[in-house]
Amino acid sequence: MSANTAVAEKYRNNFLKEIEEQVEMGDWVKMCMQCGVCSGSCPTNFQSAWEHPPQELFMMILAGKREEVLTSSSMWNCTSCYNCIVRCPRKLPITHIMHGIAEYAHRLGMAPKMQPTRFFSGLFWKNCTHTGRVNELKLSLGLYFKDGFVQGVKNGMAMQAVAIGLLKARRLNPFELFGGHKCKDQTGIQAMLKKAYEIERSRKTAKMAG
Amino acid sequence: MADIKVAAYICKGCGLGERLDTDALVKIAQKDGKVPLAKSHDFLCNADGVAMIKNDIANEGVTHIMIGACSRRAKTEAFNFPENAVARANLREGVVWIRPDTDEARETTQEMAEDYIRMGCAEVKAMTAPAGNPNTGGSKTLLVVGGGVTGMTTAIEASKTGYSVVLVEKSGALGGWAGKLYKRTPVHEPYKSPADTGVADLVSQVLADSNIKLYLNATIAKTDGAPGRFVVDVATESGATHTEDIGAIVQATGFTLYDMNKLPELGGGKSPNVVDQAGLEALASAAAAGDGVIRRPSDGAPVKSVVFVQCAGQRDTTGQHLSYCSGFCCNASIKQAMYFKDVNPDVDTTIIYTDLRTPGNGEDFYRSAQEKGVIFTKGKVAEVMPMGNTSTVKFNDLILGDTDASMVDVDLVVLATGQVPNSGVNIELPAEAAEAGTVEIKPISILNLSYRQGPDVPQLKQGFTDSHFICFPYETRRTGIYTAGPVRRPMDIAQAREDATGAALKAIQALENAELGRAAHPRSGDLSFPKIRLEGCTQCKRCTVECPFGAIDEDEKRFPVVNESRCRRCGTCMGACPVRVISFDNYSINSVGAQIKAVDIPDEFSEKPRILILACENDAYPALDMAGMSRNEYSAFVRIIPIRCLGSVNTIWITDALNAGYDGVMLMGCKSGDEYQCHFVKGSELGRVRLSKIDDTLKTLNLESERVRDLEVAITDIERVPEMINKYAAELVAVGPSPFKGF
Numbered sequence: 001m002s003a004n005t006a007v008a009e010k011y012r013n014n015f016l017k018e019i020e021e022q023v024e025m026g027d028w029v030k031m032c033m034q035c036g037v038c039s040g041s042c043p044t045n046f047q048s049a050w051e052h053p054p055q056e057l058f059m060m061i062l063a064g065k066r067e068e069v070l071t072s073s074s075m076w077n078c079t080s081c082y083n084c085i086v087r088c089p090r091k092l093p094i095t096h097i098m099h100g101i102a103e104y105a106h107r108l109g110m111a112p113k114m115q116p117t118r119f120f121s122g123l124f125w126k127n128c129t130h131t132g133r134v135n136e137l138k139l140s141l142g143l144y145f146k147d148g149f150v151q152g153v154k155n156g157m158a159m160q161a162v163a164i165g166l167l168k169a170r171r172l173n174p175f176e177l178f179g180g181h182k183c184k185d186q187t188g189i190q191a192m193l194k195k196a197y198e199i200e201r202s203r204k205t206a207k208m209a210g
Numbered sequence: 211m212a213d214i215k216v217a218a219y220i221c222k223g224c225g226l227g228e229r230l231d232t233d234a235l236v237k238i239a240q241k242d243g244k245v246p247l248a249k250s251h252d253f254l255c256n257a258d259g260v261a262m263i264k265n266d267i268a269n270e271g272v273t274h275i276m277i278g279a280c281s282r283r284a285k286t287e288a289f290n291f292p293e294n295a296v297a298r299a300n301l302r303e304g305v306v307w308i309r310p311d312t313d314e315a316r317e318t319t320q321e322m323a324e325d326y327i328r329m330g331c332a333e334v335k336a337m338t339a340p341a342g343n344p345n346t347g348g349s350k351t352l353l354v355v356g357g358g359v360t361g362m363t364t365a366i367e368a369s370k371t372g373y374s375v376v377l378v379e380k381s382g383a384l385g386g387w388a389g390k391l392y393k394r395t396p397v398h399e400p401y402k403s404p405a406d407t408g409v410a411d412l413v414s415q416v417l418a419d420s421n422i423k424l425y426l427n428a429t430i431a432k433t434d435g436a437p438g439r440f441v442v443d444v445a446t447e448s449g450a451t452h453t454e455d456i457g458a459i460v461q462a463t464g465f466t467l468y469d470m471n472k473l474p475e476l477g478g479g480k481s482p483n484v485v486d487q488a489g490l491e492a493l494a495s496a497a498a499a500g501d502g503v504i505r506r507p508s509d510g511a512p513v514k515s516v517v518f519v520q521c522a523g524q525r526d527t528t529g530q531h532l533s534y535c536s537g538f539c540c541n542a543s544i545k546q547a548m549y550f551k552d553v554n555p556d557v558d559t560t561i562i563y564t565d566l567r568t569p570g571n572g573e574d575f576y577r578s579a580q581e582k583g584v585i586f587t588k589g590k591v592a593e594v595m596p597m598g599n600t601s602t603v604k605f606n607d608l609i610l611g612d613t614d615a616s617m618v619d620v621d622l623v624v625l626a627t628g629q630v631p632n633s634g635v636n637i638e639l640p641a642e643a644a645e646a647g648t649v650e651i652k653p654i655s656i657l658n659l660s661y662r663q664g665p666d667v668p669q670l671k672q673g674f675t676d677s678h679f680i681c682f683p684y685e686t687r688r689t690g691i692y693t694a695g696p697v698r699r700p701m702d703i704a705q706a707r708e709d710a711t712g713a714a715l716k717a718i719q720a721l722e723n724a725e726l727g728r729a730a731h732p733r734s735g736d737l738s739f740p741k742i743r744l745e746g747c748t749q750c751k752r753c754t755v756e757c758p759f760g761a762i763d764e765d766e767k768r769f770p771v772v773n774e775s776r777c778r779r780c781g782t783c784m785g786a787c788p789v790r791v792i793s794f795d796n797y798s799i800n801s802v803g804a805q806i807k808a809v810d811i812p813d814e815f816s817e818k819p820r821i822l823i824l825a826c827e828n829d830a831y832p833a834l835d836m837a838g839m840s841r842n843e844y845s846a847f848v849r850i851i852p853i854r855c856l857g858s859v860n861t862i863w864i865t866d867a868l869n870a871g872y873d874g875v876m877l878m879g880c881k882s883g884d885e886y887q888c889h890f891v892k893g894s895e896l897g898r899v900r901l902s903k904i905d906d907t908l909k910t911l912n913l914e915s916e917r918v919r920d921l922e923v924a925i926t927d928i929e930r931v932p933e934m935i936n937k938y939a940a941e942l943v944a945v946g947p948s949p950f951k952g953f
Binding site: 063065 | 566576577580581583585586587588607609610615
């Protein structure tokens with residue numbers, strides 16, 4: 001793609017159309033009126049966690065900034081507090097759109113690999129679908145060791161006091177590390193999930209094929 | 211002067227009887243007021259009280275009535291004696307309601323009431339009941355200048371009300387700008403798509419109406435006369451002139467789009483593919499006549515992408531272009547984007563705006579455009595570069611912070627250039643500036659008035675015609691001439707139609723009042739008018755120059771000639787006259803001067819200062835009345851005289867007051883300057899110019915400058931006015947008593 005055609009694509013409707021068709025609730029994006037109430041209401045944005053606040057992401061979609069939007073970590077920062085949805089004067093389901101874009105970026109493999117939310121989401125899903133029950137010890141350890149062994153040990157030491165407190169209160173069972181508890185019908189769960197995957201995959205493939 | 215018999219009536223109702231010694235007030239009226247007939251009544255404004263006054267008029271030969279009761283602004287229907295001169299002493303809002311009901315306050319409160327009785331008696335003797343101006347005309351025909359939406363609506367509305375109309379249109383067809391539109395912004399539910407303009411319907415209504423006389427290809431060659439008796443020469447294309455007798459005039463001359471050739475950086479005039487909004491309407495109309503596809507002017511290829519540039523040459527801070535927002539163009543661009551989207555949703559339509567302003571139900575319309583896929587980009591367009599059959603639009607993206615954003619291969623660029631009023635000649639433009647060519651002038655006069663002030667109505671800002679923006683939006687400073695539509699301020703069709711209806715009704719009111727010799731707003735129904743004692747006139751021309759309404763002309767000997775029907779009765783001429791030969795029957799140098807002199811001035815050892823307040827009857831006096839209604843207390847040392855306008859204040863009143871031993875004078879008028887609130891537009895400004903020279907007078911009297919205070923008071927200053935009075939009273943204590951007391 002030459003530089004000129006790249007500019008030609010810019011500020012055209014194509015990416016917007018893509019979002020509208022591929023992303024859950026994506027057809028709402030064009031209704032944003034850029035008031036910025038969502039950004040002002042976002043509790044995470046107060047800590048400057050967002051590179052692009054929601055209304056800016058919407059504008060980038062209108063402006064056709066495909067690469068920047070899909071590789072952005074911004075929508076992954078959403079904590080689903082729903083403040084923006086409650087306050088949006090245009091009634092955009094912003095939280096859902098954020099998750100929709102994140103999911104689409106993930107599907108395309110464009111989402112930032114080690115983004116903590118994305119990493120944790122994957123970890124959680126794997127953890128809970130494995131036995132049908134969430135193994136909290138494995139889940140938190142998995143997150144501690146996200147950035148390598150040394151950092152994992154450091155993280156563990158930092159959380160030492162909390163862990164000992166939990167042990168004393170019998171809220172943490174160290175033996176969970178070995179196998180852990182399971183649900184009764186593990187095969188049933190796996191079959192159910194397999195079917196669900198199948199349904200969703202066929203639906204999304206059909207959608208992407210147009 | 212015929213024999214006068216004055217009667218004074220003191221009311222005891224509303225607590226006046228309990229708070230004041232009304233018997234003493236009756237005695238004051240007899241002794242100091244020298245009134246032969248003075249009475250008190252328990253409840254003067256009820257049927258019995260009014261009957262008593264009417265009986266005295268009929269049987270006792272009472273001609274002049276002094277009522278000591280509530281404010282002159284209250285109970286006007288009960289105390290309505292049109293055949294008699296009536297003065298009102300404000301004992302309720304002006305005395306008992308603003309004073310505490312305590313034993314210590316009783317004495318000063320009573321003194322206040324006594325002074326108001328003296329003032330009322332003095333005033334009424336200086337008055338006569340006004341009989342109305344004899345120089346009237348009874349034409350009931352309305353002249354409407356301009357055959358656009360505003361003009362046609364005015365004509366139709368006036369005709370429906372039963373008045374005949376002469377409609378003059380410069381071009382060969384009715385319709386104006388709206389007639390050139392393909393469609394208009396919707397004004398009915400669900401506000402989703404462009405609607406029919408309705409112009410054809412208006413045109414057919416005008417053509418079918420036998421009450422409306424239509425001149426096409428015609429202009430106004432001359433306008434002479436006054437409300438009720440305008441004589442207007444209509445010049446037609448053939449060179450013939452038709453003379454029409456006109457009662458009142460509505461100028462609906464509309465606007466011209468700002469010339470896009472002045473915007474070369476936005477591609478204006480550089481390519482046929484850069485058009486203004488009117489250009490796009492023409493393309494859309496042409497397309498609608500064909501296959502519905504809007505085509506690129508340069509080569510006729512279907513338009514695949516179009517960019518709308520908002521605020522082109524508008525809201526400009528550099529001073530080169532229009533500084534204001536025209537208010538209609540965001541909705542118009544949204545509408546025009548829909549022209550494309552409704553035919554083919556695949557056409558890229560982008561509106562680049564800095565602030566999207568969609569008045570009326572434009573918000574729904576905006577949302578509908580978003581649903582249809584129109585892209586709204588917040589940005590400021592820096593440059594439009596046409597190349598071949600397409601253009602590149604460079605802009606600063608204000609949301610994404612991209613200063614060098616651009617769109618390429620744009621087939622069509624539409625510039626939203628805004629409205630420039632067709633208001634005729636700027637009569638206030640200094641002649642030198644016009645000659646030097648430093649200011650752009652529109653050389654063609656619209657009304658060609660034969661007034662000494664100039665051929666057109668005055669302008670306020672940016673060439674829009676002047677009006678009292680807050681209270682009387684259609685009124686120009688030429689009585690009986692109303693402006694409506696975009697010539698007055700930028701507006702869309704819906705607003706223009708509302709404006710047209712309002713102006714039609716105001717014009718009808720004006721010609722009806724003119725026939726009866728009465729004033730139009732704000733002293734609506736006032737029968738008094740300025741009378742000039744020409745023997746004393748020095749031909750200084752101050753009255754003719756200062757009259758804000760162009761009511762006073764000069765005769766061949768350069769004496770002033772009052773056109774009573776053009777007059778708004780503000781009294782600015784009276785305030786301006788250095789030899790004091792101008793007066794009204796019920797308001798004159800003497801009627802106010804006598805009140806000033808009637809006040810009893812205690813000696814300097816009594817520690818009872820006297821402060822004269824001359825309060826504008828439109829804003830300051832109502833504010834003072836309302837302060838009374840809210841029981842906001844103020845000093846008992848003030849004596850308040852309502853005046854018609856700060857412009858009517860003659861400096862002799864101030865000199866007289868200071869000479870008589872008043873310790874201070876407060877003048878309360880409306881805000882002046884560009885953001886004026888004066889009901890007579892320029893009255894308070896002219897008054898203040900005059901007062902700025904009062905320091906000289908004070909110097910000759912050897913008095914401190916604190917003795918005269920000029921204040922801006924708005925009608926809402928209900929709490930602020932008492933505070934200002936009390937503050938000033940305290941300041942005067944520090945200055946000390948006036949040295950003129952006791953002479």
